[in-house]
Amino acid sequence: MKKQVIIFQLNDEPVEIYVDPAESLLTVLRDRLGLYGTKAGCSKGECGACTVLLDDRAVNSCLVPVGKVQGCKVETIENLSRGGKVHPIQEEFVDKGAVQCGFCTPGMVLSAYALLKENPQPARDQIKMAISGNLCRCSGYKQIEEAILSAAKKLARQGNSIT
Amino acid sequence: MADLKTVGTSVPRKDAIEKVTGSAEFIEDRYMGPMLYAKMKKSTVAHGKIKNIDTTRALKHPGVKAVLTGKEYPNRIGLYLIDRTFLAVDKVRFWGEPVAVVAAVTEKAAAEAVDLIEVEYEELPGVFDPREGMKPDAPIIHEDLANYEIVPIFYPEKGTNIANHFKVRKGDIDKGFAEADKIIERDYYVPQMQHVPIETHKAAVQWSLDGKLTVWSTAQSPNVVRQLLAKSLDMPMHKIRVISSYIGGGFGCKAGASIEGLLVPIAQKFPGHIVRIVFNREEDMQGTFTRQALYSKLKTGVKKDGRITALQYEMVWDGGAYTEYGVNIVRAAGYSSTGAYDIPNVKTDSYCVYTNNSIGGPVRGFGMCEMQWGIERQLEEIARELGMDPLEVRLINGMKKGSTTASGQVIHDLDYDKCLKVVADKIGWGKKEESRDGKYRGKGIAGLVKCPAQPSNAASSAMIRINEDGTAHVMIGATEMGQGMLTAISQIASEALHIPVDKIDIKVPDTDFTPYEWQSVGSRITYTCGTSVKRAAEDALGQIYRVAADLLETPQEDLSFDGKKVFSAKNPDLTATIREVADSCKKCTGEGIAGPIIGRGSFVPTNMTNLDPETGQGNPGLFYCFGATGVEVEVDPETGVVKILQLACSIDAGKAVNPQLCTAQLHGGTIMGLSTALYEEVRFDKGIMLNRNFTDYKIATIDNTPHMDSFIVETPETNGPYGARGIGEQPMIGVAPAIANAVSDALGVDFNTFPLTPERVWQAIKNKK
Ligand code: FES
Ligand code: FES
Numbered sequence: 004m005k006k007q008v009i010i011f012q013l014n015d016e017p018v019e020i021y022v023d024p025a026e027s028l029l030t031v032l033r034d035r036l037g038l039y040g041t042k043a044g045c046s047k048g049e050c051g052a053c054t055v056l057l058d059d060r061a062v063n064s065c066l067v068p069v070g071k072v073q074g075c076k077v078e079t080i081e082n083l084s085r086g087g088k089v090h091p092i093q094e095e096f097v098d099k100g101a102v103q104c105g106f107c108t109p110g111m112v113l114s115a116y117a118l119l120k121e122n123p124q125p126a127r128d129q130i131k132m133a134i135s136g137n138l139c140r141c142s143g144y145k146q147i148e149e150a151i152l153s154a155a156k157k158l159a160r161q162g163n164s165i166t
Numbered sequence: 167m168a169d170l171k172t173v174g175t176s177v178p179r180k181d182a183i184e185k186v187t188g189s190a191e192f193i194e195d196r197y198m199g200p201m202l203y204a205k206m207k208k209s210t211v212a213h214g215k216i217k218n219i220d221t222t223r224a225l226k227h228p229g230v231k232a233v234l235t236g237k238e239y240p241n242r243i244g245l246y247l248i249d250r251t252f253l254a255v256d257k258v259r260f261w262g263e264p265v266a267v268v269a270a271v272t273e274k275a276a277a278e279a280v281d282l283i284e285v286e287y288e289e290l291p292g293v294f295d296p297r298e299g300m301k302p303d304a305p306i307i308h309e310d311l312a313n314y315e316i317v318p319i320f321y322p323e324k325g326t327n328i329a330n331h332f333k334v335r336k337g338d339i340d341k342g343f344a345e346a347d348k349i350i351e352r353d354y355y356v357p358q359m360q361h362v363p364i365e366t367h368k369a370a371v372q373w374s375l376d377g378k379l380t381v382w383s384t385a386q387s388p389n390v391v392r393q394l395l396a397k398s399l400d401m402p403m404h405k406i407r408v409i410s411s412y413i414g415g416g417f418g419c420k421a422g423a424s425i426e427g428l429l430v431p432i433a434q435k436f437p438g439h440i441v442r443i444v445f446n447r448e449e450d451m452q453g454t455f456t457r458q459a460l461y462s463k464l465k466t467g468v469k470k471d472g473r474i475t476a477l478q479y480e481m482v483w484d485g486g487a488y489t490e491y492g493v494n495i496v497r498a499a500g501y502s503s504t505g506a507y508d509i510p511n512v513k514t515d516s517y518c519v520y521t522n523n524s525i526g527g528p529v530r531g532f533g534m535c536e537m538q539w540g541i542e543r544q545l546e547e548i549a550r551e552l553g554m555d556p557l558e559v560r561l562i563n564g565m566k567k568g569s570t571t572a573s574g575q576v577i578h579d580l581d582y583d584k585c586l587k588v589v590a591d592k593i594g595w596g597k598k599e600e601s602r603d604g605k606y607r608g609k610g611i612a613g614l615v616k617c618p619a620q621p622s623n624a625a626s627s628a629m630i631r632i633n634e635d636g637t638a639h640v641m642i643g644a645t646e647m648g649q650g651m652l653t654a655i656s657q658i659a660s661e662a663l664h665i666p667v668d669k670i671d672i673k674v675p676d677t678d679f680t681p682y683e684w685q686s687v688g689s690r691i692t693y694t695c696g697t698s699v700k701r702a703a704e705d706a707l708g709q710i711y712r713v714a715a716d717l718l719e720t721p722q723e724d725l726s727f728d729g730k731k732v733f734s735a736k737n738p739d740l741t742a743t744i745r746e747v748a749d750s751c752k753k754c755t756g757e758g759i760a761g762p763i764i765g766r767g768s769f770v771p772t773n774m775t776n777l778d779p780e781t782g783q784g785n786p787g788l789f790y791c792f793g794a795t796g797v798e799v800e801v802d803p804e805t806g807v808v809k810i811l812q813l814a815c816s817i818d819a820g821k822a823v824n825p826q827l828c829t830a831q832l833h834g835g836t837i838m839g840l841s842t843a844l845y846e847e848v849r850f851d852k853g854i855m856l857n858r859n860f861t862d863y864k865i866a867t868i869d870n871t872p873h874m875d876s877f878i879v880e881t882p883e884t885n886g887p888y889g890a891r892g893i894g895e896q897p898m899i900g901v902a903p904a905i906a907n908a909v910s911d912a913l914g915v916d917f918n919t920f921p922l923t924p925e926r927v928w929q930a931i932k933n934k935k
Pocket of ligand 1: 042043044045046047048049050051052053054063064065066
């Protein structure tokens with residue numbers, strides 16, 4: 004397709020790029036914008052490693068043509084620890100031992116973030132539902148589930164639900 | 167093991183913050199310089215002669231820089247058996263085998279050019295079942311097998327497809343069967359599976375004009391990549407640098423060396439450029455190692471009291487098109503062929519057979535999942551035939567202190583009984599749950615054992631640099647692929663060095679700077695690399711004491727080090743901070759005492775031997791790690807769906823260096839095992855892999871993962887660092903048989919294979935009626 008100027012909000016900053024609008028948001032983020040935190044596990048929408056937030060919803064960035072984010076808000080894993088402080092969800096992933104090889108982790112954290120934003124006190128079933136599209140070959144998922152549960156509690160305690 | 171400070175505590179992972187924030191660097195995660203992108207042209211037949219490869223159109227395609235075929239680059243490679251070339255030369259041996267590689271300025275241009283390459287094949291009859299491949303009239307896949315270079319502990323059979331025939335002859339098999347009251351005999355089948363780490367295989371290569379080759383790779387062992395490339399390319403090792411990043415999961419598929427060498431001749435043509443290849447998911451599943459399928463016949467003789475007197479095991483492995491690594495899996499399964507049981511009379515024949523299926527190779531468990539499937543299923547059948555409790559049969563025959571393995575190795579450090587009892591207790595063994603709502607309930611248990619399958623001279627080494635301020639850097643050659651090695655190894659260093667773990671830095675390896683490590687495989691690193699690091703720390707600590715003794719003018723024996731200062735137990739006034747000791751120490755007169763402290767340590771096994779070629783007797787195990795899995799299931803006879811109600815795993819870690827990380831391995835390994843038990847099976851049609859993506863090849867997701875309980879048993883390993891042994895693979899081994907045993911218990915039907923898909927279970931119920 005013919006290249007176009009795409010303007011969107013990326014991690015709270017405006018960006019303007021000139022690209023083929025059919026190119027995936029994933030490769031634009033990684034290869035053109037140098038945001039390597041977003042991972043490619045299949046590039047076909049099957050694994051969730053490439054999860055980013057598009058207007059607050061978790062999406063597989065490999066399936067999003069960048070033309071579709073014109074005027075939208077995109078957030079990647081890099082935005083969560085903005086200001087040099089890790090987010091409570093990230094703290095709980097560390098604390099509960101929910102990280103192994105770490106390749107699925109950015110996607111898991113962002114899926115959890117989108118969930119807790121919409122539903123600050125999810126039940127276990129809702130957690131499972133929310134990250135059922137994120138594959139992890141290492142962990143067996145249990146610690147990930149625990150981390151999300153305790154992040155929800157922690158956020159509630161701190162009174163700073165995700166806004 | 168009194169008074170451990172760091173070992174045995176769950177300090178946070180060294181790499182956790184980097185990984186949760188997305189800043190952890192995997193190989194593809196940075197701008198490397200001017201790039202060329204490589205793509206492979208793959209074979210469209212499973213077995214055939216290459217008549218012609220026409221690359222003219224591809225070479226003319228815009229952006230294409232080079233096209234390489236096997237004719238121009240026939241170099242050979244292999245870990246144990248040098249049977250592979252980077253690109254097929256005269257013939258192809260599996261569907262999807264690389265026949266040419268294109269490098270272009272974009273990945274897109276490379277992919278387009280690949281489509282422009284025309285290859286003409288003359289198809290040959292294929293071998294897709296290793297049992298057929300063993301027959302005298304089978305088409306031969308490697309005509310040159312007899313001339314291949316091979317490590318002389320493997321036994322290929324000239325003029326056949328048998329790449330290794332490993333034998334065990336222990337005791338007197340005929341006498342063993344003669345003593346038996348009952349003889350049980352069954353066939354078993356374990357299909358191929360795929361590792362599917364979420365990060366696929368990737369490599370990048372750079373050639374500099376002074377003749378230095380730099381390689382970035384997702385390989386589990388940078389040192390083996392260096393060694394195999396040096397041999398294959400006939401280059402000196404100091405001219406090859408292999409750099410490891412974090413690895414996004416390995417599970418065996420990234421062991422050895424495979425894709426790095428593909429890129430070298432192209433890099434040589436374009437010095438200064440980085441030539442990179444990134445496998446897509448399909449290429450990763452189809453073109454890298456696959457777990458070898460196993461067709462087996464197992465016969466046991468047993469006394470009325472449950473004692474097994476004889477075991478005869480014939481294993482025929484689908485080695486796939488190349489078995490450079492697979493020959494050793496077949497060997498390991500052979501020398502371990504009694505599983506976790508002490509059986510006096512054994513006859514085992516384990517065959518590695520070439521087929522035209524995908525390349526067989528290492529997967530978490532290294533043959534033990536496949537081989538112990540048969541053992542643990544057969545114990546169930548023994549118990550049923552004798553009217554005994556399956557747990558009792560396992561306890562009677564299970565290895566104890568002083569037991570011998572199939573290869574006659576005596577085992578000392580174990581408590582297998584405890585492993586079994588812990589999971590049995592957890593799932594309420596012996597209490598039969600009644601079926602409810604028309605659904606059937608059952609319980610199953612399975613034991614497991616594994617030793618690292620490594621050459622007897624597989625070595626490790628470590629260096630520790632003490633900084634001027636008394637902090638330290640640990641340098642090792644092991645890779646971090648999720649198992650938590652960086653953390654466990656720094657805990658061992660901290661313990662031996664008395665320097666707190668947060669004052670220790672540790673990184674993934676780079677062969678130009680970090681010391682030698684054979685491979686991060688076989689659940690060996692905690693033990694082997696851990697021992698080297700402990701020795702390096704003790705060496706550094708010794709130097710700290712020597713320097714401090716000189717500085718304080720007091721005998722070394724009186725000194726202690728608390729991580730911050732060295733002090734005399736006799737005279738509290740005599741203290742020196744670690745800064746004073748570490749910072750090119752000098753006396754008050756200005757005379758120097760010692761320069762910076764560098765500790766070094768290395769390790770090579772001294773308890774392993776080669777095995778007798780005729781009897782397989784000897785000591786192949788560095789250490790043996792035991793465990794067990796217990797399961798309760800509910801089966802819906804209408805749908806065949808197996809629901810896991812309880813799942814428990816126990817592993818004898820010797821000493822859990824970091825209990826949280828250890829438990830994480832138990833969970834991850836058990837769920838991987840569950841995934842293979844219920845869902846995973848690679849399907850082939852005449853060599854064509856049919857399910858090559860996550861839609862067609864399902865792995866466990868969070869919503870079908872049940873709750874599970876993990877138990878760490880700690881029977882110290884005498885020579886392990888602080889009593890530790892490796893546990894990464896073991897949790898997977900017992901899961902499939904435990905689930906099948908539970909389903910059998912629920913339904914009263916047998917399974918000789920898995921996965922236990924709803925169709926298979928439903929069919930079994932139907933056949934029974
Ligand atoms: S990379 Fe996007 S879903 Fe797998
Ligand atoms: S931690 Fe490795 S894939 Fe999830």
